[in-house]
Amino acid sequence: MFRLFKKDLTLFLHDRRSVILTFILPVILITLFAFAYGSIGSYDGRSEPVELLVADLDQTSSSREIIQKIDLLEDITVVASDSAEAKKSVISGDYVCAMIIYKGFQDSLKYGSSIQVELVYDRSREMEVGILQQNLTGTLMSSAGVIIVNSSIEKYMLEHFPDLEKSTRDDIIRTATGDDNRRLSVKWTSIVGERNDTKLGLIQAVAGTAILMLLFSVAGVGTSILEEKENGTIKRLLYSPLKGSTILYSKMLFAFFISILQLTTMFIFAWLVLNMDMSVSIPGLCLMIIATSFAVSSLGIFLAAVARTRQQAQNLSTIIILVMSAIGGSMIPMFIMPAVLQKIALVSVNYWGIQGFYDLFWRALPLKEILPRILILTGTGLVMTIASIRLFMKRIKNL
Amino acid sequence: MPDSLKMISVRSVYKTFGNIEAVKNVSFSIGKGEVFGILGPNGAGKSTIVNILNTLVRPDSGDVIIDGVNIRNDGETIKLIMGVVPQEIALYEELSAYENLLFWGGLYNIPKAELRAKAIEILGFVDLVNRKDDRIKTFSGGMKRRINIACSLLHNPRILVLDEPTVGVDPQNRNHIFEVIERLNSEGMTIIYTTHYMEEAERFCDRIAIIDSGQIVAQGTLDELRHISGINDSGTSGTNLESVYLKLTGKELRD
Numbered sequence A: 001m002f003r004l005f006k007k008d009l010t011l012f013l014h015d016r017r018s019v020i021l022t023f024i025l026p027v028i029l030i031t032l033f034a035f036a037y038g039s040i041g042s043y044d045g046r047s048e049p050v051e052l053l054v055a056d057l058d059q060t061s062s063s064r065e066i067i068q069k070i071d072l073l074e075d076i077t078v079v080a081s082d083s084a085e086a087k088k089s090v091i092s093g094d095y096v097c098a099m100i101i102y103k104g105f106q107d108s109l110k111y112g113s114s115i116q117v118e119l120v121y122d123r124s125r126e127m128e129v130g131i132l133q134q135n136l137t138g139t140l141m142s143s144a145g146v147i148i149v150n151s152s153i154e155k156y157m158l159e160h161f162p163d164l165e166k167s168t169r170d171d172i173i174r175t176a177t178g179d180d181n182r183r184l185s186v187k188w189t190s191i192v193g194e195r196n197d198t199k200l201g202l203i204q205a206v207a208g209t210a211i212l213m214l215l216f217s218v219a220g221v222g223t224s225i226l227e228e229k230e231n232g233t234i235k236r237l238l239y240s241p242l243k244g245s246t247i248l249y250s251k252m253l254f255a256f257f258i259s260i261l262q263l264t265t266m267f268i269f270a271w272l273v274l275n276m277d278m279s280v281s282i283p284g285l286c287l288m289i290i291a292t293s294f295a296v297s298s299l300g301i302f303l304a305a306v307a308r309t310r311q312q313a314q315n316l317s318t319i320i321i322l323v324m325s326a327i328g329g330s331m332i333p334m335f336i337m338p339a340v341l342q343k344i345a346l347v348s349v350n351y352w353g354i355q356g357f358y359d360l361f362w363r364a365l366p367l368k369e370i371l372p373r374i375l376i377l378t379g380t381g382l383v384m385t386i387a388s389i390r391l392f393m394k395r396i397k398n399l
Numbered sequence B: 001m002p003d004s005l006k007m008i009s010v011r012s013v014y015k016t017f018g019n020i021e022a023v024k025n026v027s028f029s030i031g032k033g034e035v036f037g038i039l040g041p042n043g044a045g046k047s048t049i050v051n052i053l054n055t056l057v058r059p060d061s062g063d064v065i066i067d068g069v070n071i072r073n074d075g076e077t078i079k080l081i082m083g084v085v086p087q088e089i090a091l092y093e094e095l096s097a098y099e100n101l102l103f104w105g106g107l108y109n110i111p112k113a114e115l116r117a118k119a120i121e122i123l124g125f126v127d128l129v130n131r132k133d134d135r136i137k138t139f140s141g142g143m144k145r146r147i148n149i150a151c152s153l154l155h156n157p158r159i160l161v162l163d164e165p166t167v168g169v170d171p172q173n174r175n176h177i178f179e180v181i182e183r184l185n186s187e188g189m190t191i192i193y194t195t196h197y198m199e200e201a202e203r204f205c206d207r208i209a210i211i212d213s214g215q216i217v218a219q220g221t222l223d224e225l226r227h228i229s230g231i232n233d234s235g236t237s238g239t240n241l242e243s244v245y246l247k248l249t250g251k252e253l254r255d
Helices: A002-014 A016-039 A061-072 A083-091 A105-110 A126-160 A166-176 A200-231 A233-239 A244-272 A282-306 A310-328 A339-347 A349-361 A367-396 B046-053 B075-081 B097-106 B112-125 B141-150 B171-186 B198-204 B222-229 B237-249
Strands: A050-056 A076-080 A097-101 A117-121 A187-190 B006-017 B020-031 B035-039 B061-066 B082-085 B159-163 B190-195 B207-212 B215-220
Touching: A002 A016, A002 A244, A002 B097, A016 A200, A016 A244, A050 A061, A050 A083, A050 A126, A061 A076, A061 A097, A061 A105, A061 A126, A076 A126, A083 A097, A083 A117, A097 A126, A105 A126, A117 A126, A126 A166, A200 A233, A200 A244, A200 A282, A200 A310, A200 A349, A233 A244, A233 B082, A244 A282, A244 A367, A282 A310, A282 A349, A282 A367, A310 A339, A310 A349, A339 A349, A349 A367, B006 B046, B006 B190, B020 B046, B020 B061, B020 B190, B020 B207, B020 B215, B035 B198, B046 B061, B046 B159, B046 B190, B075 B082, B097 B112, B097 B141, B112 B141, B141 B171, B171 B190, B171 B198, B190 B198, B198 B237, B207 B222, B207 B237, B215 B222, B215 B237, B222 B237
Parallel strands: A050 A076, A050 A097, A117 A187, B035 B190, B035 B207, B082 B159, B159 B190
Antiparallel strands: A097 A117, B006 B020, B006 B061, B207 B215
C-alpha cells in the first residue's frame, strides 16, 4: 500500500497544476475572501422568528409583562432559561442572544434609574442580532417607558390629588403615556469572540475557502481512480499480486493525507500571513482538521465510486461541491442565509467543518464542546468510506 | 501433448457477463517455451481469456492449470509465474521510464538493489536505456509500447501474455517489439500472443487458436489450420492465414 501511496504522491508532485490547485489557489482565494468579508453583515430580513433566551431573575409583574410583549412579536420567539445556561447557550452557538432581566428590574423602572436588563449576544450572527436589536429595543423601551411613566404619574396623582376618581386618573395616565424612552438604555454585551483577536471575516474566509478547495482537490484524487481505470493502470495493478482493496485503500489514504496537508497549510498560512489567532484548543484544531479531512476525502472517493467514467465523475463532483459549498457556508456565511437554507445546510460536510472551526476560532470552545461536530464529520466519513468500498469492489470485477 | 510438456492447460471454460457469453467451451493447451497465438476480431473474447488466465476474471466453469497450479486454488502464485502486457499503454506518463519500472517491479516485492539492476538490464533489453530518466509522456507510441512490455518482465515470469502489443505502432517500432519477443522466446519463455493482425500471428506463433464470438473455431499450427479449413494453397503466408480465417469463420478479420 505504501508503494502505491508513494507513487500517487510522486505523480501529484510532478503535476504542477494539481499542486497549484491544492495549495496556491486556496491561499489566493482565502486572502481575497478575507478582504471581502471584512465588511459583511448587512441586514436583509428573514422569515423565521429568532429564538431569544430570556432569564427572568426579577420575577415581577413588570418583567413578566415585558416578556409577554416580546413573545407577541412576530420576529421573536421567547425561550425561558436561567442566566448561566442562557450565556452558555449563546457562547456555544445554540442561540444568538439572551436577555437577562436582573433582580431590581421593576424598581429600576419605578425610580427611573438605568434598567436592569442585559442582552448578551453572538456578533458572528449579525443578521439575527440585527433582527433582535430592531424589534427588541423598540418593544423593551416602549414597554419599560410606559411602566415608568405610569408609575411616576400615579405616584404624583396619589400624592397631590388623592380624591380623584380612579377612572379619571386612568384617563390622565393613558393620555400622558407615550414612547418616552429617551432616558432609557439597555446594555448590549457581545460575549462571543471577545477573547480571540481573529476577525470573524477571516475565520469565514479561511474555513469556508479551505473546505471548498479541499473538496475540489480530493475530487481530483477520486477521479484519478477512474483515470487509471481508463488508461489501464488499474488493470495492470490487478495483474500484480496486489488485491483490489489495497488499491482502493491506498487511494483513500492518499486523499486523506493530501486533505490534512492542505488544511494544515491553509491554517498555517492564515496564521503567518493573515495574523489568524491560533491561541485555540490545539487538540481540538488537530482533531477538527483530521475529521474534516476524513469526511471530505471520503466524499471525494465516494463521488468517484458513484460515477462510471472520469468525465461523469468530474461533472458530478463540480455540481455536488458547488451546491454543498453554497448551502454549507463556504461561499456565503451561514447567518446571511434564509432559515430554511440553514436547516438544509446540515446535510453538507462544509457546514459541519466550518461550524467546527467557528467553534474553535470564534467561540473559543474547548475540545469537549466541539466533539459532537467531530463525531458527525467522522461518522459521515465512515459511511461514505463503506459505501465507496462496496461500490468499488463490485465494479473492480468488471474492469 | 504430454502433461509434462504443458505449461498451460485450459479445459471447457465458460464465462458470461450478464446475458453476454464472453467465452464458450474454450479448451487449449500450451507447451513450455511455445508461442501460442490467439487470433480474432475485437470483442471475440481474447481479453477475457487473458483475464481468466491471470485470475482477474473467474471462469463460471471449467479448469485452468498453469505450470501445475490450478488458478482457482492459488491465484497469487499464478500472478508471480505470469507477466501480462496489457493492450493499453498502462504506464504513468508523469514518471520516467526508470521510475515506472521501479514502481511496477516493486509490486512483486523484488529487493531494491536487485530491482534497480534488473530495471537497467531490461531497459537495455528494450533498447531504451539512454532514455531511462525521461518521462513517459515524452516517448513515442512505439517506445511506450516497449516500456509497457519491459514493465511485465521485471519479476522474471515464466509466461508472458501480450495482449495486442503492437496496436498503433509504426513499422520500425513494431520490428523492435518483434525482436524483443523473439529474444524472450529464444530464452525459453512461454508466450501467449493475442492479435488481430494475421502477419504477426504467422510470424511468431508455433500454434494459433482462431476465436470468434467467444468460441475457438480452430487451433493448431498454420499447416494444421490449412488442413482443417481445407485450404492447401501454398502461396504467400499472409494470404494463407487470411484465407484460413475467412474459410473457418465466414468473415473477414477486420469485421
